[in-house]
Structure formats: structure tokens, C-alpha cells
Amino acid sequence: MNVLITRPDQRGLELVEMLNQHQIFAIHQPLFTIEAGVELPQLPSVMARLNAGDYVFAVSKHAIDFASATLEQTGFHYRSDLNYFAVGQQSAQYFSARSEQPVRYPITSENSEGLLQLAEMQALSGKNLLILRAETGRDLLAEKVSSLGAEVQCLECYRRKYVEENLTEKISLCKRVGVDTIVVTSGHILTMLYEQTAENDRIWLNECRLIVVSQRIANMAYKLGWKQNHVILSEKADNNSLLETVLKEIEKSN
Incomplete structure (x- = not known):
């Protein structure tokens, strides 16, 4: 599993570090700063x-x-x-x-x-x-x-403050390095992720496993083209819960 973390600022970096400690490849690419x-x-x-x-x-x-x-x-x-x-x-x-x-x-x-x-x-x-x-x-x-x-x-x-410089290219790079799981913690992030993904990369985007923190965000994902079995709802939004959700998905895949 290769994971893209879109959570901004320090909490996003902390989640990447937590995943790395479990030998899980993770990239931090926030779509905006605060x-x-x-x-x-x-x-x-x-x-x-x-x-x-x-x-x-x-x-x-x-x-x-x-x-x-x-x-x-x-x-x-x-x-x-x-x-x-x-x-x-x-x-x-x-x-x-x-x-x-x-x-x-x-x-x-x-x-x-x-x-x-x-x-x-x-x-x-x-x-x-x-x-x-x-x-x-x-x-x-x-x-x-x-x-x-x-x-x-x-x-x-x-x-x-939305990241503007080369964001579409940065998202495309995530595709090229094999990202197959994306953690999204708000509706704003999900909307921007979809809008800033190049059209020829959206098939990849919709095929990624999407980990979200509310049913509302999950419903947004369905409307944007994700299949229900590709959207996973984390029990809570904190990093420990998100880590546990990722680990459970890896366990199910093995």
C-alpha cells in the first residue's frame, strides 16, 4: 500500500511519520496551508x-x-x-x-x-x-x-491558502509513484483533490482506495465517481484512528 496524506500542516506530517514507522510508504501533499x-x-x-x-x-x-x-x-x-x-x-x-x-x-x-x-x-x-x-x-x-x-x-x-504551484503535476506524480490509497479529512480537500487532478489521471484517482472521516465526505466521493467498496470510513478523524484504519485495510488485503 502506498498512501497519499492530504491533511495539512503538522498533523499531516505526523501521520506520514506514523505510517512510515509501520513500514508503509506515505507521501504528504497538502492541498492548502492554514x-x-x-x-x-x-x-x-x-x-x-x-x-x-x-x-x-x-x-x-x-x-x-x-x-x-x-x-x-x-x-x-x-x-x-x-x-x-x-x-x-x-x-x-x-x-x-x-x-x-x-x-x-x-x-x-x-x-x-x-x-x-x-x-x-x-x-x-x-x-x-x-x-x-x-x-x-x-x-x-x-x-x-x-x-x-x-x-x-x-x-x-x-x-x-490553496497551494497553486504545480499542484496538478504533484498529484500526477503521486500516480506515477504508485499511490493507491488517499486519506482525506474534509470535504474541501476532497473537492480540491478532484478538481486539481488532470482529466487523464482521474481514472487512477477514482480507483484509489479513499479513507474519509465522515459519511458526508463518503457521499461526496460517490458523486465524484468513487465506487462504494473503494471508500473506507474511519471511525474518528484523529491520526491514531486513521492509522488503525490503514492497518485494517492492509490486513484485509493480505
């Missing part, structure tokens, strides 16, 4: 205006990192009278460590749908919700809580 969002300077004042008992959601570790760094630089601490949420156990633990506050998360479905099932989300009238996210993202959470009577503000903590 940089600070333009709305970050507003974060301290936005959080200061929230009422006691209001909700703060972090959609990713990137959002947590940029938000926490901004608050630290301005001497503003995470308020203990707010309720904090994350989409999964790993990100909740990380958010809790950075904020020094308890962070709630969905146990069964680590996604926006799971968040919406939490007991705290069933009575939102009069609540203010602050969502820490990228410049774009899924609108399901914001739309749903707005319909339940909450006031929602999305704050851009980070933005994606």
Missing part, C-alpha cells in the same frame, strides 16, 4: 459581549489554536460562565486543555449532526452562539440553531 483569519482581532470583544450561559463552538483544532493564541496575546481568558463545545472527543480534550474550561461534545456522532442532538441544544431561544471556524464551512449548525431561536455569529479564526 493562516490566521481576518476576523481574529475581533474575538476578545465578541466574547466579552456574550451573556453568561451563552455557547461557544470550535469546529476544528485550527480554530482552537488561532483563537487561543489571539486571546493569550491580548490578555483575555476564556470565560468560565460560558458553555464550550467541540465536534469530537479529541478536539474537545484539546479545547479544554487550551481554554481550561469543560468542553461538551457528542459521544456517538462526532459531527454537526451529533452536536445538534445534545440535550443543551434543545432549548436555544434567547441564546447567543459563537462559532469559531474557517472563512467557509458547513452551514448546517448555524442554520439549525438559528431556526431554534438562537442568535448566531460565525467568526473567521483561520483561512485556507
